[in-house]
Amino acid sequence: MSFFEQIAAALDREGIESRVNDDTLFVPITSDLEVQFVTIDEDIPAAEVYVAAADVDDEDDEFEAVLVSAVFSVEDAVAAVAHHVATDQVVGLLRTLLDGDDDRIADLEFEQDPEEATLVTSEVGTSSLVQVLVTAHNNEPSAHVRFISQDANLDDIVDQAIAEFWDSDTETVLTDDDRRKMFADLYSDIQTLRNEVLTLGTFKDFDKLMDVLALVVDRAEEWEDQLAPVDDGYAEYIYSDHVASLDGDDDDDDDDDLYDDGDYDDEDDEEGDDSE
Structure with missing residues (x-):
């Protein structure tokens, strides 16, 4: 199995969807945000980790994915996704509290x-x-x-x-x-x-x-x-x-x-x- 296939299988066991396109593995975090793994070296193995807006036209010059880390194992890749999922949940809760979006508060x-x-x-x-x-x-x-x-x-x-x-x-x-x-x-x-x-x-x-x-x-x-x-x-x-x-x-x-x-x-x- 390739590095991406191993990552995808590990994410699938965690109930997290992913898809591969050429040398990039896409992992949706929310409808607006995704994590991207880009192959550096299959032999090591290694991949760069980017955070990007989801569903953006590749020809959009104003759009740029942000490099946040690099991973060298399946475990590190899964942990990176878990970190961004958790961060998104924290930000979402804080936004709900500060904006008062829930009628109960x-x-x-x-x-x-x-x-x-x-x-x-x-x-x-x-x-x-x-x-x-x-x-x-x-x-x-x-x-x-x-x-x-x-x-x-x-x-x-x-x-x-x-x-x-x-x-x-x-x-x-x-x-x-x-x-x-x-x-x-x-x-x-x-x-x-x-x-x-x-x-x-x-x-x-x-x-x-x-x-x-x-x-x-x-x-x-x-x-x-x-x-x-x-x-x-x-x-x-x-x-x-x-x-x-x-x-x-x-x-x-x-x-x-x-x-x-x-x-x-x-x-x-x-x-x-x-x-x-």
């Missing part, structure tokens, strides 16, 4: 994170957020969902802490940059402490994901009531901690890490479909 307005392109967030309920992080580990697209209940009085708490700082007896002289940094750190720390996170699970079935997001909309206000943080003195603790650091009395540089909400860790990325 009509009440949500997702926005893309400026630093993490596959993380989208929408306001929900009175003062909460729902986040969806889309990943494709091992070429298996998954959506990781969590509900974040924010303290509706967060701004008031920060204002109170700042006012208490100005009324304190500290003799520390602050520059404008010092003030901006202190206020930013203070807001971030109190926000982390006053947020309650409900992990909703990891979903590979994106249709079920839409049902879950619709349920989040329905349950958001009730969850906010149940997750509301209690007044346990955390704001005062953070205020005093920042004053101490400005006075040079901060002996524990690792305190911030204790309350760092952070991104989804690797452990979350590996969990199965479940909810808390």
Whole structure:
């Protein structure tokens, strides 16, 4: 069997269609996108991998397939196709979330994170957020969902802490940059402490994901009531901690890490479909 015949047979076992034309193997990913394998050397064997728009006239001068990799085994070829299939599914889900194309999420307005392109967030309920992080580990697209209940009085708490700082007896002289940094750190720390996170699970079935997001909309206000943080003195603790650091009395540089909400860790990325 030729290299292309071996690739085609392996793809067929995965339920993926392909067709050969001269020295090119075409693998449709969607109606608009396809992967093309072009023979480099049959003896090695080797093939270049291109991503191209499907059903484009070969005489179209504006069309150009994009070289993305090269493969030297059947296994690598199948993995390359799986990668592009998974990538297309990730992009498709993100587009659905951002555009609100599904009626079940009509009440949500997702926005893309400026630093993490596959993380989208929408306001929900009175003062909460729902986040969806889309990943494709091992070429298996998954959506990781969590509900974040924010303290509706967060701004008031920060204002109170700042006012208490100005009324304190500290003799520390602050520059404008010092003030901006202190206020930013203070807001971030109190926000982390006053947020309650409900992990909703990891979903590979994106249709079920839409049902879950619709349920989040329905349950958001009730969850906010149940997750509301209690007044346990955390704001005062953070205020005093920042004053101490400005006075040079901060002996524990690792305190911030204790309350760092952070991104989804690797452990979350590996969990199965479940909810808390």
